[in-house]
Amino acid sequence: MSNDREKLTTGSGMPVDDDQNSATAGPDGPVLMQDVHLTEKLAHFDRERIPERVVHAKGAGAHGFFEVSADVTEYTRASFLSEVGKRTDVFVRFSTVGGEKGSADSERDPRGFAVKFYTEEGNYDLVGNNTPVFFIRDPLKFPDFIHTQKRDPASNLKDPDMFWDFLSLTPESLHQVTILFSDRGTPRTYRNMNGYSSHTYMWYNESGDYVWVQYHFKTEQGIENFTGEEADEMRGTDPDHATRDLYEAIEQGDFPSWRLEMQIMTPEEAESYRFDPFDITKVWPHEDFPPIEIGRMVLNRNPENYFAEVEQAAFAPANLVPGIGPSPDKMLQGRLFSYPDTQRHRLGPNYHLLPINAPKCPMHSYQRDGAMRHDDNDGGGPNYWPNSFGGPGPDPSYAVPAIDVAGMAARHAYELADVDFVQPGNLYRDVMTDQDRENLVSNIVDHLSGAQQRLQLRQCALFYKADEDYGTRVAEGLGLDLEEVAGLAEMSQEDRVSATSA
């Protein structure tokens, strides 16, 4: 063996003499406890896996940059957006949502689209999806929703009954269901899809004036999707096709890029707008809020180590920077808690110190200790605030603008349920082509045919409420009684549910 390689060592740095033969008592004898290189190697292997992400487990990531192309300083003081031409390093992770870490990239599922901007005022994470809306608007429903997309507790199989039972009991999901079962639910690659913030965020400027915004990353590779059939075939042929596509494109110098477009709404417009601008099941129609191009993102470097950079990447919508704040969107409020919480569970309380997650600007806090605190733990300085010994202090000039909220503290039910059918209807009628509608109906029929008939009826009534043609075609595909579907569509959700009870 050549002598010019680096020495193999144990974790403590002791050189290893032999990595092929365990130390034994005699050539055929039992293995000796004193072979600490062996025991360390086995023990570390036993601990290689960390908890899988409960959602977004299967993913691929890449490094790149974001470059500003328009002056947005009237809207935000965010330093990374402060100058046309300014570049900021990013790390992006794309993912499927419901499947396990080994699941197929071509599954029908929303795709995660998470961007970490390493700005000079802290890391900014925009943790979006390839869809502009979401299934539910209240975080209290999230764990239940995800359970229905995963596996049956008894059979450990995916279950169309669970899937459609929950969705048909949750009519606000119809908009996202319509996108999910269109061919946009099976993007051809991660490069051929858009990314949306889905949530509304606040942008505020140096004077403390604020606007509400939504982000749209538009693919410069063009939207391309699989049909349901093509996606099924790809699942069997190459379950990792989107991971492979991203890695290979970047290796070959074919760097994928996205334009960033923003929709901007003033607080006055928000007050009187016909849709709740903070309801994540709705979009802001482009006609009312035309998107403005403000920058471009390019991915130009593959990770060198998947585990270190992609598996350990921890995104959280709570990672905001001065100039960008949260909105009252209830799902966003839930995610502000849940994302950092799940990262603490998955990676430990000091996950933010891992190289892929660490900010590239100075970081000082009074959080100390905890498992795997592998830096200097902020040395010998004071570990409490306030202090008289020169420890870091807060700066009131970074306060997020105050917003006026009022009302009774209670569990408020959503009261405009019929509005939930407007946008899916518009999408079906006005945006989709004939081919899109045909594929949508066929994709739904394929999946919904696996559920009990009463669930088919309840769900079809929702499609019918969004658009008669939509509901009729799905009902026909399933061989349902059209009059029954139309009758159920006339009912309140409460009556519809009792009419379709077992």
Ligand code: NDP
């Ligand atoms: P517009 O006609 O101005 O915009 C339609 C949007 O729909 C475009 O951004 C287009 O994205 C996208 N789109 C095209 N085909 C599909 C499809 N098969 N599935 C999902 N999205 C598609 O209309 P509005 O702004 O008034 O919105 C009408 C409907 O379009 C909405 O109810 C919503 O369902 C959908 N939509 C709206 C978005 C928004 O932010 N306003 C964003 C995405 C969808 P692209 O240009 O990238 O192809």
